[in-house]
Amino acid sequence: MQTRKRQMDHSTTINIPGIKKRGRRTLIYLILLLFSIVNGYPIIWMVMNSFKSSQEFSLNPFGLPIDWIFTNFREAWFTANIGTFFFNSIFIGLTAVLIAVITGGLAAFFLSRFDFKGKKYLYGFLVVGLLIPIHSTLVPMYILMQNLGMLNTYWALIFPYVAFNLPITIFLLTSFMSTFPKEIEESAIMDGAGVFRIFWSIMLPMTKPAIATAVVINFINNWNEFAFALVLISDEALQTLPLGLANFAGAYTTNYPAQMAGLTIVLIPTIIFYLVMEKQIVEGMTQGAVKG
Amino acid sequence: MLISAPFIIVNVNGYYDGSGYVHLLNSPWKIAIGLLPPLLIYLIFSIIPIFISFYYSFMSWDGFADMQFIGLNNYIEAFKDSTFWRSVKNNILVVLASVIGQISIGLTLALLLNQKLSGGKFFRTIGFLPVVISTVVISITWKMIYNSEDGMLNNFLGIIHLDFLARNWLGNPETAMYAILITIIWQFVGLYFIIFLSALQTVPKEMLEAAVLDGASEIQKTFYITVPAIKNVILVSIVLCISGSLKTFDLIYVMTNGGPAHSTEVMATYMYHETFSGLNYGYGSTISVLIFVFSLILVFITTKIIRIRQD
Numbered sequence: 001m002q003t004r005k006r007q008m009d010h011s012t013t014i015n016i017p018g019i020k021k022r023g024r025r026t027l028i029y030l031i032l033l034l035f036s037i038v039n040g041y042p043i044i045w046m047v048m049n050s051f052k053s054s055q056e057f058s059l060n061p062f063g064l065p066i067d068w069i070f071t072n073f074r075e076a077w078f079t080a081n082i083g084t085f086f087f088n089s090i091f092i093g094l095t096a097v098l099i100a101v102i103t104g105g106l107a108a109f110f111l112s113r114f115d116f117k118g119k120k121y122l123y124g125f126l127v128v129g130l131l132i133p134i135h136s137t138l139v140p141m142y143i144l145m146q147n148l149g150m151l152n153t154y155w156a157l158i159f160p161y162v163a164f165n166l167p168i169t170i171f172l173l174t175s176f177m178s179t180f181p182k183e184i185e186e187s188a189i190m191d192g193a194g195v196f197r198i199f200w201s202i203m204l205p206m207t208k209p210a211i212a213t214a215v216v217i218n219f220i221n222n223w224n225e226f227a228f229a230l231v232l233i234s235d236e237a238l239q240t241l242p243l244g245l246a247n248f249a250g251a252y253t254t255n256y257p258a259q260m261a262g263l264t265i266v267l268i269p270t271i272i273f274y275l276v277m278e279k280q281i282v283e284g285m286t287q288g289a290v291k292g
Numbered sequence: 293m294l295i296s297a298p299f300i301i302v303n304v305n306g307y308y309d310g311s312g313y314v315h316l317l318n319s320p321w322k323i324a325i326g327l328l329p330p331l332l333i334y335l336i337f338s339i340i341p342i343f344i345s346f347y348y349s350f351m352s353w354d355g356f357a358d359m360q361f362i363g364l365n366n367y368i369e370a371f372k373d374s375t376f377w378r379s380v381k382n383n384i385l386v387v388l389a390s391v392i393g394q395i396s397i398g399l400t401l402a403l404l405l406n407q408k409l410s411g412g413k414f415f416r417t418i419g420f421l422p423v424v425i426s427t428v429v430i431s432i433t434w435k436m437i438y439n440s441e442d443g444m445l446n447n448f449l450g451i452i453h454l455d456f457l458a459r460n461w462l463g464n465p466e467t468a469m470y471a472i473l474i475t476i477i478w479q480f481v482g483l484y485f486i487i488f489l490s491a492l493q494t495v496p497k498e499m500l501e502a503a504v505l506d507g508a509s510e511i512q513k514t515f516y517i518t519v520p521a522i523k524n525v526i527l528v529s530i531v532l533c534i535s536g537s538l539k540t541f542d543l544i545y546v547m548t549n550g551g552p553a554h555s556t557e558v559m560a561t562y563m564y565h566e567t568f569s570g571l572n573y574g575y576g577s578t579i580s581v582l583i584f585v586f587s588l589i590l591v592f593i594t595t596k597i598i599r600i601r602q603d
Contacts, residue, residue: 025407025409028404028405028407028409029409029411031401031404032401032404032405032409032415035401035415035419036414036415036418036419038478039418039419039421039422039478039481039482040418040421042433042434042437042444042478043421043422043425043433045433045437045444046433046436057442058442061442061444061447062444062447062448062451099333103329103330103333104330106326106327106329106330107326107327107330107331109326110323110326110327111327114323116320116323122327122331126330126331126334129334129338129339130535131535131587131588131591132338132342132584132587133535133538133539133560133583133584133587134539135539135541135560135563135580135583136342136345136560136580136581136583136584136587137338137341137342137345137580138541138560138563138564138567138580139345139348139563139567139573139576139577139579139580140340140341140342140343140344140345140348140577140580141337141341142567143344143348143573143577144336144337144340144341144344159333159336159337160337160338162333162337163333163334163336163337163338164337164338166330166333166334166338167334170330195322195326196322199326220424223426224425224426224427224428226426226427226428226541226542226545226546227541227542227545227560230545231564231568241426242426242427242428242429242542243428245426245428245429245432246428246431246432246545246546249432249435249546256436256442259432259436260433260436263429263432263433266426266429267425267429270424270425270426270429271421271424271425274421274424275417278417278420281420281424282416282420282486285423285483285486286483286486286487286490
């Protein structure tokens with residue numbers, strides 16, 4: 001009781017002069033600033049040092065480069081085959097996104113706009129995949145791909161990427177499509193449009209914001225995926241960026257700036273993509289929790 | 293572009309019941325066409341592998357020669373295997389560190405930033421950045437930070453004259469796991485920070501204003517109104533955090549590969565090593581079944597606890 005009273009007194013003193021309030025604000029800013037430094041500096045440190053020579057890196061590890069050099073990037077690009085990895089990552093990532101969003105979108109359309117037996121169970125079954133620990137399937141996936149003859153092909157990654165992104169895709173699109181009023185299809189049906197035409201010409205355009213979110217989340221997941229690539233792809237010509245980078249870093253342990261240049265080449269597009277699509281990325285990654 | 297031709301309308305009659313509700317009871321094959329492709333991909337590449345690993349977990353198999361059925365032997369071996377138990381323990385450590393570190397730091401920061409500060413956008417953008425970056429990039433960067441010679445951490449300790457604390461963080465079995473836990477917390481704090489921040493926007497302002505009129509202090513407002521108002525989001529985040537931290541593999545594979553001396557092994561890396569380095573497919577499958585069961589139990593228990601708390 002007494003502590004409570006004291007706290008209340010405390011609050012009135014804060015509210016009157018505004019000086020203590022300013023002090024508290026400064027403290028909050030300091031904490032948030034510290035957080036930003038801890039969060040951002042390791043990344044800045046890495047990017048900065050990729051422009052230094054090995055000697056400068058060991059003499060001046062914390063500051064901006066005095067001599068900006070670009071040889072590390074040339075070395076990383078050519079020895080690590082980053083061009084090939086880039087192509088593979090983009091090709092595999094985009095193909096998987098396309099399949100996941102079209103098939104997932106169609107499923108979401110039927111799950112949200114129609115009524116049929118077992119609909120709830122089907123939806124639950126598809127969405128529960130969100131909780132499957134992906135890596136518990138690494139070994140069986142390898143055996144499965146071996147039996148299907150898909151090891152060391154693009155499909156070895158495309159199919160698992162689609163499968164593991166379908167739950168979040170269906171979740172995002174179904175919850176968005178369920179919010180449309182029913183009248184929307186009614187007039188289309190009166191006009192004589194078939195189901196798939198309604199999906200293609202009415203539903204998809206209306207679902208654009210959610211589709212953008214789904215595409216971005218799918219692509220980021222695929223772009224960053226490592227474990228399946230490690231297990232299912234051994235041919236260097238088919239490796240994706242995370243796998244290629246890990247191998248490159250493993251082989252270049254002594255030359256830090258070259259390693260950092262390799263990382264920076266991969267990081268810059270990610271950051272640009274993030275800054276441009278921040279809204280969709282954040283939405284896609286947090287919606288599951290906020291909407292329960 | 294809608295085409296209104298008479299023959300299409302005839303087709304359409306089958307699934308428009310005139311009550312304002314559209315259904316497809318009369319043409320189930322259209323539902324099938326729509327639902328089969330995703331369902332098939334999902335079944336084959338997400339659900340069936342779980343059954344495959346169940347099947348192989350009863351076998352002794354090196355991946356090449358003939359398989360041999362050995363019943364529950366792999367499971368018995370796992371229960372006696374001290375390295376396996378160590379990996380379970382490390383997995384639990386990862387879950388605990390993530391739940392405690394990420395959720396509490398994320399919540400604190402979100403509550404701080406929620407006080408109508410200018411520059412909020414900046415803190416959000418920087419805060420979320422590590423979540424977007426590939427785990428491989430993060431792992432290699434942190435491996436360099438922890439490096440004993442040119443690492444940022446030891447350099448920094450040198451600058452502030454704490455050289456005696458400098459060590460080979462990842463090379464020492466005593467410190468390696470803790471170093472990894474810090475990186476794991478760092479990687480995902482931003483996710484929960486942003487989740488809580490957007491949940492806080494939904495707290496009704498009237499409630500807070502009423503509390504101010506009643507003379508509540510900032511701290512009272514926070515603990516008696518704001519936090520209870522987003523309780524559900526916090527609980528869901530805990531489930532997400534647990535299932536997310538059970539997926540840890542890349543980070544440890546790249547940073548320490550489970551070493552030194554298995555001190556940072558988690559179940560997924562141990563499964564990988566047993567299968568692909570030890571060529572022990574049967575045993576690897578057993579571990580993968582155990583990962584699945586372990587995760588299910590953990591998620592199930594937390595969901596149960598949360599249900600009870602919500603009621």
